[in-house]
Amino acid sequence: xxxxxxxxxxxxxxxxxxxxxxxQGYTEKExxxxxxxxxxxxxxxxxxxxxxxxxxxxxxxxxxxxxxxNKKHFSMAAIREVDIGAIFILLNACEYTQPSL
Numbered sequence: 001x002x003x004x005x006x007x008x009x010x011x012x013x014x015x016x017x018x019x020x021x022x023x024q025g026y027t028e029k030e031x032x033x034x035x036x037x038x039x040x041x042x043x044x045x046x047x048x049x050x051x052x053x054x055x056x057x058x059x060x061x062x063x064x065x066x067x068x069x070n071k072k073h074f075s076m077a078a079i080r081e082v083d084i085g086a087i088f089i090l091l092n093a094c095e096y097t098q099p100s101l
Contacts, residue, residue, distance in 0.1 A: 049061050
């Protein structure tokens with residue numbers, strides 16, 4: 001049986017604030033200005049999410065955020081392997097699974 005996890009809390013409170021703005025199209029510098037934190041801190045928040053969820057880039061972080069907002073389940077492998085356009089379609093059909101360590 002697959003190890004299934006909920007997408008209820010994939011982000012800390014600080015990470016969530018940064019990811020929300022990233023999903024709206026803001027740069028790390030703009031996010032830092034809006035949140036009154038350093039760009040380095042924004043980078044750390046986003047890097048922490050990528051590392052914890054084994055994502056390659058910020059596109060994956062945004063997809064994780066979309067799934068979180070929609071309370072959807074999906075495959076982390078799909079986010080890593082499939083093009084972002086296809087992921088939006090798959091988001092409704094896939095299950096969320098945490099990669100094995």
